[in-house]
Amino acid sequence: MAREQTLGVFLDELASEAPTPGGGGAAAISGAMGAALVSMVANLTVGKPKYAEVEEQVKAVLAKSEALRAKLTDAIADDVKAFDAVMGAYGLPKGEDDAAKAARTAKIQAALKEATDVPLEAARLCREAIELSAEIAEIGNLNVISDAGVAVQSAYAGLMSAALNVRVNAKSIKDRDFAEARLAELETLIGEATALNAKTYELVKSKLA
Amino acid sequence: MAREQTLGVFLDELASEAPTPGGGGAAAISGAMGAALVSMVANLTVGKPKYAEVEEQVKAVLAKSEALRAKLTDAIADDVKAFDAVMGAYGLPKGEDDAAKAARTAKIQAALKEATDVPLEAARLCREAIELSAEIAEIGNLNVISDAGVAVQSAYAGLMSAALNVRVNAKSIKDRDFAEARLAELETLIGEATALNAKTYELVKSKLA
Numbered sequence: 001m002a003r004e005q006t007l008g009v010f011l012d013e014l015a016s017e018a019p020t021p022g023g024g025g026a027a028a029i030s031g032a033m034g035a036a037l038v039s040m041v042a043n044l045t046v047g048k049p050k051y052a053e054v055e056e057q058v059k060a061v062l063a064k065s066e067a068l069r070a071k072l073t074d075a076i077a078d079d080v081k082a083f084d085a086v087m088g089a090y091g092l093p094k095g096e097d098d099a100a101k102a103a104r105t106a107k108i109q110a111a112l113k114e115a116t117d118v119p120l121e122a123a124r125l126c127r128e129a130i131e132l133s134a135e136i137a138e139i140g141n142l143n144v145i146s147d148a149g150v151a152v153q154s155a156y157a158g159l160m161s162a163a164l165n166v167r168v169n170a171k172s173i174k175d176r177d178f179a180e181a182r183l184a185e186l187e188t189l190i191g192e193a194t195a196l197n198a199k200t201y202e203l204v205k206s207k208l209a
Numbered sequence: 210m211a212r213e214q215t216l217g218v219f220l221d222e223l224a225s226e227a228p229t230p231g232g233g234g235a236a237a238i239s240g241a242m243g244a245a246l247v248s249m250v251a252n253l254t255v256g257k258p259k260y261a262e263v264e265e266q267v268k269a270v271l272a273k274s275e276a277l278r279a280k281l282t283d284a285i286a287d288d289v290k291a292f293d294a295v296m297g298a299y300g301l302p303k304g305e306d307d308a309a310k311a312a313r314t315a316k317i318q319a320a321l322k323e324a325t326d327v328p329l330e331a332a333r334l335c336r337e338a339i340e341l342s343a344e345i346a347e348i349g350n351l352n353v354i355s356d357a358g359v360a361v362q363s364a365y366a367g368l369m370s371a372a373l374n375v376r377v378n379a380k381s382i383k384d385r386d387f388a389e390a391r392l393a394e395l396e397t398l399i400g401e402a403t404a405l406n407a408k409t410y411e412l413v414k415s416k417l418a
Contacts, residue, residue: 008212015248023359039224150232157366
């Protein structure tokens with residue numbers, strides 16, 4: 001579905017006052033562009049005699065980056081669905097008695113948990129894209145190595161963007177053990193990704209010098 | 210032209226061994242998403258009584274972010290054109306005599322200069338998107354402030370990505386004064402953008418806490 005939309009309409013809708021697509025969709029596209037650029041470098045490395053020694057490793061990277069690209073493209077729609085569920089739950093009638101109020105609250109809380117887990121999963125996928133960018137930056141075709149640097153920047157922006165959506169939803173979750181566990185995982189993801197992004201970007205810069 | 214392409218086909222072509230779209234196209238889209246998300250936050254701030262005091266400032270941001278989004282969307286095609294010109298020049302017959310060789314070299318050098326200036330202009334546009342993200346993060350509707358954080362991350366990834374394309378082309382330019390002037394401007398852009406990105410992201414995080 002997201003695949004069928006034109007870039008122009010996607011950007012128009014992103015800019016509009018419609019709540020989706022928003023930051024979550026942009027995060028998923030950044031991640032998908034990162035995975036796609038890993039694939040591009042891999043595709044331009046496979047079959048080249050100069051890189052015969054790493055051929056099998058590059059093919060393995062390519063298989064992973066293509067699977068990741070498909071998942072991150074799907075994540076655009078997952079974000080819309082999770083957002084709509086939260087809005088739908090908040091929009092339920094507030095209820096007259098305690099039982100009805102409690103049922104509405106339970107639905108809101110369940111939707112918020114889902115809307116926290118969906119961007120957290122997107123962040124995990126972006127971390128994988130960063131790892132693959134780092135790997136292809138080491139072994140990929142030097143003629144297109146700048147694309148490995150763009151891959152890591154895109155995937156990192158995707159992760160940092162998804163992270164904000166985790167935070168915004170986790171904040172309103174009453175089950176603090178649930179929320180704190182997600183926020184702790186997020187901090188670990190960000191710490192590792194920040195270091196690997198900087199290292200990979202510098203590696204690419206040094207190969208361009 | 211780029212506007213008419215579907216997201217799915219764009220990502221397929223990005224991942225393929227076709228040289229364009231590549232990192233330059235991804236950089237432009239990251240920048241365009243950044244500008245679009247500034248517009249989204251602005252659109253959801255304008256007209257709200259709570260934000261009446263900043264209404265005129267937000268409208269001014271919106272006008273700038275929409276103009277920027279159009280330019281960054283066009284930059285996708287500019288990147289393809291500049292790349293094709295370089296490839297076309299390298300593909301010219303090498304020539305038999307010195308005059309023919311010199312003519313080919315001149316065409317390559319002119320194409321490389323253009324292919325350095327095009328991503329440098331994209332980087333400048335991304336810097337503007339970062340500045341607008343910083344402004345809207347200060348004054349925009351708190352309910353969608355996370356989108357200002359995604360905006361700055363996207364625009365920053367666009368700038369850092371475009372920077373690699375400046376470097377890769379500047380490297381082969383024989384007119385070192387030309388190349389060094391572009392690289393010096395790039396370093397200034399990156400320094401300012403890195404600080405403003407970090408500051409804006411932290412501001413958004415603090416507003417979400």
